[in-house]
Amino acid sequence: MIKKLDHIAIAVRDLEASARTFQQILGIPPTKVQEVPTEKVRVAFFPFGGAEIELVQGLGPGNPVANFIEKRGEGVHHICLEVDDLEGTLARLAAAGVPLLDRTGKPGACGQVAFLHPRGANGVLIELVQRPT
Amino acid sequence: MIKKLDHIAIAVRDLEASARTFQQILGIPPTKVQEVPTEKVRVAFFPFGGAEIELVQGLGPGNPVANFIEKRGEGVHHICLEVDDLEGTLARLAAAGVPLLDRTGKPGACGQVAFLHPRGANGVLIELVQRPT
Numbered sequence: 384m385i386k387k388l389d390h391i392a393i394a395v396r397d398l399e400a401s402a403r404t405f406q407q408i409l410g411i412p413p414t415k416v417q418e419v420p421t422e423k424v425r426v427a428f429f430p431f432g433g434a435e436i437e438l439v440q441g442l443g444p445g446n447p448v449a450n451f452i453e454k455r456g457e458g459v460h461h462i463c464l465e466v467d468d469l470e471g472t473l474a475r476l477a478a479a480g481v482p483l484l485d486r487t488g489k490p491g492a493c494g495q496v497a498f499l500h501p502r503g504a505n506g507v508l509i510e511l512v513q514r515p516t
Numbered sequence: 517m518i519k520k521l522d523h524i525a526i527a528v529r530d531l532e533a534s535a536r537t538f539q540q541i542l543g544i545p546p547t548k549v550q551e552v553p554t555e556k557v558r559v560a561f562f563p564f565g566g567a568e569i570e571l572v573q574g575l576g577p578g579n580p581v582a583n584f585i586e587k588r589g590e591g592v593h594h595i596c597l598e599v600d601d602l603e604g605t606l607a608r609l610a611a612a613g614v615p616l617l618d619r620t621g622k623p624g625a626c627g628q629v630a631f632l633h634p635r636g637a638n639g640v641l642i643e644l645v646q647r648p649t
Binding site: 384385386387388391393394395401404405407408409410411431432433434436438455456457458459462464465475476479481499501503504505506507509 | 517519520524526527528534537538540542543544565566567588589591592595597598608609614634636638640642
């Protein structure tokens with residue numbers, strides 16, 4: 384089952400400058416700024432009202448976030464939905480013919496994650512996350 | 517104050533086909549499909565976990581959603597944040613130099629709304645909504 388909208392990730396060129404921008408808009412500071420070396424990104428989170436805005440900056444050339452900005456400019460990179468049962472949800476989606484980038488969960492920053500293919504969701508990259516209980 | 521992430525709007529070419537796609541992904545049907553003639557759009561809402569996914573299809577040529585798809589393809593069109601005081605928030609943002617598309621609120625589908633300029637938010641079109649109390 385889909386529980387809730389977990390976060391919206393925005394691809395940015397300069398994490399510090401963008402964090403100042405969103406701090407101004409949202410009126411709250413980011414709770415954490417961290418590097419995720421396995422994904423070659425740095426991220427900042429703004430949690431409010433049960434969901435988060437995540438700013439994500441690619442580290443070095445050739446990572447997906449830098450490629451995204453190169454092609455499309457800064458903007459919404461993906462949206463993330465929290466599920467209670469990631470493997471069950473992936474099985475349900477695969478059976479329904481929804482195109483998946485990941486057939487099984489993999490470790491992410493906040494739990495087990497998997498991505499659906501944007502071509503099966505009107506161009507939107509959707510991440511599913513099952514947070515640890 | 518920003519209360520919560522209200523909804524994510526996704527620009528689509530075919531509302532009915534896209535609603536079937538998202539019903540499959542989310543596992544829930546849309547609660548309503550409605551036409552908003554003043555904005556030349558048709559919309560479908562999927563509420564879950566306190567936020568909504570809104571699918572939006574432009575009606576006829578020359579509307580902003582059709583123009584968006586023409587330029588960028590289908591995908592996330594805007595994100596909407598709920599505020600408790602729209603005019604106060606706009607005044608705070610204007611004073612901070614955040615570029616606004618609307619200096620004051622206007623009637624939207626779910627309350628008074630105003631848009632910030634994407635160039636001041638890393639390419640993301642942000643709507644603010646104050647829902648009626």
